Amino acid sequence: MVEVLDDKREATRFRILVEIADRQPAVSQGEIADEVGVTSQAVSEYIRELVADGLVLKDGRSRYQVTNEGVDWLLSHTNDIRRFTDRVAEDVLGGVQEDAAIAVEDIEAGETVTLEMRSGILHAIPGSDGPATGTATTDATAGMEVGVSGFEGVIDFTPGEVAVHQVPPVRAGGSRNVDLDALAAACAATPLVLAAGVEATVALEQAGITPTVQFAVGEVAARAAERGVDVTVVATADEVGRVTDPLREAGTSYTVKE
Structure with missing residues (x-):
């Protein structure tokens, strides 16, 4: 279980720290007490602990x-x-709702199916051999979508990795200073290539590659990796932070390469 959900005291510390962050620097302990549902005295004690632990700084x-x-x-x-x-x-x-999957073979409604993640998309296979199964709610021929409910087990797949390759900004030479052969080889290693920034887009075009996505790149990469897809992001150096922030927030494994 998550610590702040498993321990009531830790949960209260978390909520009080959030309230301080939201209200700082002028903090009303009474308002925090009303918001969190504890006494003002309790808030005062928690804040003293947070200060002692180095999580909060008192300034008057x-x-x-x-x-x-x-x-x-x-x-x-x-x-x-x-x-x-x-x-x-x-x-x-998810086990109590209906979802859609791609039928690998012909499937009939009511049939038990094994669920697999392939290229980030849910697929259904007739039979109950896999660790995750469900019940087909519709008929489907191979290659068509099939409704699935009654999910059991956990779909077995490994989260993807994200490799972020930097391209110099135009003031530093931009795409002209990119080894296009090396860039093409890096992109060939993953099924999904995204571009962030004009210089990155041009570099990919010069390498003969069309990026799949050019907007909200960090969010898209994080979502794809969450579903087991390896991703190459080519980003102008000025855009790297906008890519890595969503990756870090999502807990996605990534590396930044020069």
Whole structure:
């Protein structure tokens, strides 16, 4: 279980720290008490602990600020909660709803199917051989979508990796300073190629590659990797942060290459 969900005291610390971050620097302990549902005295005690632990900095009466350590602590627990809720939504609640999959072979309604993730898309195979199964709710011929409900088990797949390749900004030579052969080889190693920035787009075009996506690249890469797809992102150096921030927030494994 996630720590802040498993331990009531830890959950209260989390909520109070969030409220301080939202209200800083002028913090009303009474308002936090009303929001969190504890007494003002309890809030005062929690804040003293947070200050002692180095998560909050006190600067005069009723003036507080979340430290860098406090921000890291919040982000860590927030990511844990997000991963937990994603698992609940997909693996637990998903079992009581209907979803669509691509039929690998002809399937009849009521038939038990094994579920697999292929290229980031759910596929259904007649039979119950796999670790994740469901019941077909519609008929489908091979290659068509089939409704599936009654999910059991966990779909077995490995999250994808994201490789971010930097392209110099135009002021530093842009795509002219890119080894196009090396870039083409890197892109050939993954099924999904995304571009962030004009210089990155031009570099890919010069290498004979058309990127699949050029907008919200970090979010798309994180979602694809979450579904088991390896991704190559070619990004102008000025755009790298906009790509890696969503990856980091999603807990996606990524590397940044020069």
